[in-house]
Amino acid sequence: xxxxxxxxxxxxxxxxxxxxxxxxxxxxxxxxxxxxxxxxxxxxxxxxxxxxxxxxxxxxxxxxxxxxxxxxxxxxxxxxxxxxxxxxxxxxxxxxxxxxxxxxxxxxxxxx
Amino acid sequence: xxxxxxxxxxxxxxxxxxxxxxxxxxxxxxxxxxxxxxxxxxxxxxxxxxxxxxxxxxxxxxxxxxxxxxxxxxxxxxxxxxxxxxxxxxxxxxxxxxxxxxxxxxxxxxxxx
Numbered sequence: 001x002x003x004x005x006x007x008x009x010x011x012x013x014x015x016x017x018x019x020x021x022x023x024x025x026x027x028x029x030x031x032x033x034x035x036x037x038x039x040x041x042x043x044x045x046x047x048x049x050x051x052x053x054x055x056x057x058x059x060x061x062x063x064x065x066x067x068x069x070x071x072x073x074x075x076x077x078x079x080x081x082x083x084x085x086x087x088x089x090x091x092x093x094x095x096x097x098x099x100x101x102x103x104x105x106x107x108x109x110x111x112x
Numbered sequence: 113x114x115x116x117x118x119x120x121x122x123x124x125x126x127x128x129x130x131x132x133x134x135x136x137x138x139x140x141x142x143x144x145x146x147x148x149x150x151x152x153x154x155x156x157x158x159x160x161x162x163x164x165x166x167x168x169x170x171x172x173x174x175x176x177x178x179x180x181x182x183x184x185x186x187x188x189x190x191x192x193x194x195x196x197x198x199x200x201x202x203x204x205x206x207x208x209x210x211x212x213x214x215x216x217x218x219x220x221x222x223x224x225x
C-alpha cells in the first residue's frame with residue numbers, strides 16, 4: 001500500500017531564511033502534486049510534477065521530483081510571513097488507476 | 113468555471129441521524145474524489161469515481177458510509193447512522209484526467225453531537 005511521508009511535520013522559520021520540505025513515497029509513481037492549505041480553508045494547487053527530474057518554480061517556492069529516489073522537495077527561498085500555511089504533497093499511484101494519496105502535511109510558520 | 117461546489121458548508125447533527133453531503137464537480141472533469149480531513153488522521157481518501165463509476169472504495173471506513181455518482185455533475189456521500197467520530201471536514205475534488213491536478217471544493221464541516 002502506498003505510504004506518503006513528509007518531513008518535517010512542523011516547521012518554524014524566520015523571515016528571510018531558506019528551508020526545504022521533503023516528501024517520500026513508497027511505491028512507483030511519476031506524478032506528484034503540492035498543495036497549500038490555509039487554516040479553515042480548502043486546498044490550493046501549487047505544483048504539478050509529471051516526470052522524473054521535473055522542476056517547477058513559482059515565486060519563493062520551487063518543487064522538484066526524483067522518481068528513482070521516490071522523493072520530492074519543496075524549497076522555500078527567503079521566507080515571508082505570507083507563506084505560513086500547511087503544505088501537502090500528494091502522489092498518484094501508478095499501479096492503481098487514478099488514486100491520489102496525500103501526505104500528512106507540513107505546518108509552516110514564518111516568524112517576522 | 114464555478115469550481116467544485118459542495119453543500120452544505122456546515123452541518124451539525126445528532127448521533128444516529130442521517131447525513132448527506134453533496135458535490136458538483138467542475139464541468140468536463142471525469143474523476144471525482146471524496147476525502148475526509150481530521151487533525152488525527154489527516155486527509156484520508158474515502159472513495160473515487162472515474163466516469164461516474166466507483167473505482168476504489170477501500171477508504172470508506174465502514175458500512176455506515178456510502179457514496180453515489182448518478183451522473184457526471186453530481187455526487188453524494190451519505191452517513192447513516194452518524195456517530196460523533198464522523199465529525200470532520202469532508203472535501204470533494206475533481207480533475208479532468210489522470211495525471212492532472214485535483215481541484216477541491218470548499219469542504220463540508222460536519223459535527224455530530
